[in-house]
Amino acid sequence: xxxxxxxxxxxxxxTHMAENHDVLAAYLDLSGITPDELKxxxxxxxxxxxxxxxxxxxxxxxxxxxxxxxIPPEQLAKARLHLPGAETPPYSP
Numbered sequence: 001x002x003x004x005x006x007x008x009x010x011x012x013x014x015t016h017m018a019e020n021h022d023v024l025a026a027y028l029d030l031s032g033i034t035p036d037e038l039k040x041x042x043x044x045x046x047x048x049x050x051x052x053x054x055x056x057x058x059x060x061x062x063x064x065x066x067x068x069x070x071i072p073p074e075q076l077a078k079a080r081l082h083l084p085g086a087e088t089p090p091y092s093p
Contacts, residue, residue, distance in 0.1 A: 001075070001078040001079055001081075001082060002082065003082045003083075005079065005082075006048075006052075006078075006079035006080070006081075006082035006083050007045065007048060007083070009052065009071070009075065009076060009079040010045075010047075010048025010049065010051055010052055010079065010083060011042075011043075011048065012069060012071075013048075013051045013052060013054075013055055013065060013076075014042060014047075014048065014051050016065050016068065016069070017051065023061060027051070027054050030054065031050060031054075045083050045084050046083075046084050046085055048083055049080060049083035049084055049085045049086060050085070052076055052079060052080040052083065053080065053085075055076060056076055056077060056080060062076065
């Protein structure tokens with residue numbers, strides 16, 4: 001997993017949210033941002049990290065997203081580490 005792959009997964013998660021009104025509405029309520037603010041910050045790595053956090057915080061939401069996109073759930077956790085705001089920075093030998 002690298003930064004570009006993490007960014008792609010973040011954008012895929014954003015697309016999934018946009019296609020699922022309940023998931024999007026819950027994210028907007030939790031984050032406190034408006035739909036317009038989300039549109040403007042959609043390519044911001046901090047926003048993408050926040051979106052991955054949102055999926056990682058709820059197992060049902062995470063599994064649904066991963067099943068729909070044929071992605072192992074641990075890939076989202078790995079991706080999260082490569083975007084700003086992660087709790088643990090990626091290991092670089």
